[in-house]
Amino acid sequence: MRKVIIGNHALSYGAMLSRAQVIAAYPITPQTEVIELLSEMCANGELDAKFIKVESEHSAMTACVGASATGVRTFTATSAQGLALMHEVLHWAVGARTPVVMGNINRAMAPPWTIWTEQTDSLSQRDTGWMQIYCQNNQEVLDSVIQAYKVAEQVKLPAMVILAAFVLSHTSETVEMPEQEKVDEFLPPYELEYKIDPDDPHAFGGLTGPDGYFELRYIIQKAIEDAIPKWEEVGEEFGKLFGRSYGLVETYKIEDAKELIISSATVASTARSAIDYLREKGKKVGLLRIRVFRPFPAEKVKSLLSAIDKAIVIDRNISFGASGIFYQEVKAACYNEKNKPPIFGVITGLGGRDVGKKDIIDIYEYVMKQDKVESDIIWKGVRV
Amino acid sequence: MPKKSEVKIIFESIKDMPPLAVSLYTMDYNKTGSWRNVRPIIDYDKCTYCTICWKFCPEPSIDLEKIEVDGKEKFKPIINYKYCKGCGICWTECPVDAIYTEEESE
Known part of the structure; x- marks a missing residue:
């Protein structure tokens, strides 16, 4: 069955089909229709879940972590300032090894107060240990929620499904709705070995000294490394059942490519049509869309970049004092490689300024005129 | 989960450890x-x-x-x-x- 739904509702349906059992959310700005629809589903019985309305995003994530530690599937959603307010508990979710799944609508951070898209909110959380999936359309949003539970519950780490504000969150698209029985087959009930159980009491997250903490961090790193092949396996298995396969990255027209445009989310989607145009003009350019940002698909990036002449990373985010964040990651992954191209970093579309096909063509043409990387930031579209 | 003990457990390596900080013993020893x-x-x-x-x-x-x-x-x-x-x-x-x-x- 197909439905025309906005990206926010794609998250809601993803959580519903995954049979989330506890949903905790702060219902006011910057909340979106994700939670509105889920609260309706809980109220009318469509979804058999406990809906907990809390007083802040910090509490929303705390409720999810607590519920998840009892062995139930949890969901929440937020955006920008709300995600920032969760920061402390994002670390807690990882350390407690609770596979919470959350939707984050990429909005630019205030001040100035804003609601338009940018990725700096979620990228600011990159070192928490949360897995991050950047989606390019509403179908992928829905599908990624289901896959996120599967991977998260296997590696016991939380996952964030991320979509661009307005470009997806408030844009209606046709979405194929997976059948519940098939989702149940794909996603078995959540089982947890170490969980809160009144019949077998234990302290969770208690004081741990230098004799144990280090190993616990090592185990988390190993778990997130294990998630790298899992995202591929789960994406393929999803494809077999539902006809839509996913991986860590997506490539487009790379077979004979001499240059690669690297981006994420909806900017990468727009880049595809820019590449079609450039290909018609005889340019040998391809696309690398990074879908899973954490764990970072470094091996994929290294092997794809080893065979090309120039790479252009387009970031809709900024790490002040450094550069675009995907740019840093791509550069870092390639640094020790023998065969690597010059990597150009472009920052564009901050605060939701539109990034169109022509912008990406302009970026490509500008970079083609450069012999070497002069600066870590090429600004596109800023009025200086 | 393993039986609780009243003495502190010192883990030799990650193979013996649970994947998260969970008490496997009472705090009586402390x-x-x-x-x-x-x-x-x-x-x-x-x-x-x-x-x-x-x-x-x-x-x-x-x-x-x-x-x-x-x-x-x-x-x-x-x-x-x-x-x-x-x-x-x-x-x-x-x-x-x-x-x-x-x-x-x-």
């Missing part, structure tokens, strides 16, 4: 009474057995013993000095000032 600078002492001549000190003790290191006073069942608070940290909540909360303090000498 005798927090050694942290105490000030020792609370209950004056049982003043104590009315209201059990407020027991309710407030955060550790909790006040135990109750069932006794009979004038034919009525009462609960007598007894401080467990192995774990009492001397935080001062009991003597602050006691409504009849039946808990006095002494500096710990050792």
Whole structure:
């Protein structure tokens, strides 16, 4: 069955089909229709879940972590300032090894107060240990929620499904709705070995000294490394059942490519049509869309970049004092490689300024005129 | 989960460890009474057995013993000095000032 739904509702349906059992959310700005629809589903019985309305995003994530530690599937959603307010508990979710799944609508951070898209909110959380999936359309949003539970519950780490504000969150698209029985087959009930159980009491997250903490961090790193092949396996298995396969990255027209445009989310989607145009003009350019940002698909990036002449990373985010964040990651992954191209970093579309096909063509043409990387930031579209 | 032990478990490697910080033993081995600078002492001549000190003790290191006073069942608070940290909540909360303090000498 197909439905025309906005990206926010794609998250809601993803959580519903995954049979989330506890949903905790702060219902006011910057909340979106994700939670509105889920609260309706809980109220009318469509979804058999406990809906907990809390007083802040910090509490929303705390409720999810607590519920998840009892062995139930949890969901929440937020955006920008709300995600920032969760920061402390994002670390807690990882350390407690609770596979919470959350939707984050990429909005630019205030001040100035804003609601338009940018990725700096979620990228600011990159070192928490949360897995991050950047989606390019509403179908992928829905599908990624289901896959996120599967991977998260296997590696016991939380996952964030991320979509661009307005470009997806408030844009209606046709979405194929997976059948519940098939989702149940794909996603078995959540089982947890170490969980809160009144019949077998234990302290969770208690004081741990230098004799144990280090190993616990090592185990988390190993778990997130294990998630790298899992995202591929789960994406393929999803494809077999539902006809839509996913991986860590997506490539487009790379077979004979001499240059690669690297981006994420909806900017990468727009880049595809820019590449079609450039290909018609005889340019040998391809696309690398990074879908899973954490764990970072470094091996994929290294092997794809080893065979090309120039790479252009387009970031809709900024790490002040450094550069675009995907740019840093791509550069870092390639640094020790023998065969690597010059990597150009472009920052564009901050605060939701539109990034169109022509912008990406302009970026490509500008970079083609450069012999070497002069600066870590090429600004596109800023009025200086 | 493994059986709880009353001695501290030292893990030799990650193979023996759970994947998260979960207590596999009780905290009995951790005798927090050694942290105490000030020792609370209950004056049982003043104590009315209201059990407020027991309710407030955060550790909790006040135990109750069932006794009979004038034919009525009462609960007598007894401080467990192995774990009492001397935080001062009991003597602050006691409504009849039946808990006095002494500096710990050792």
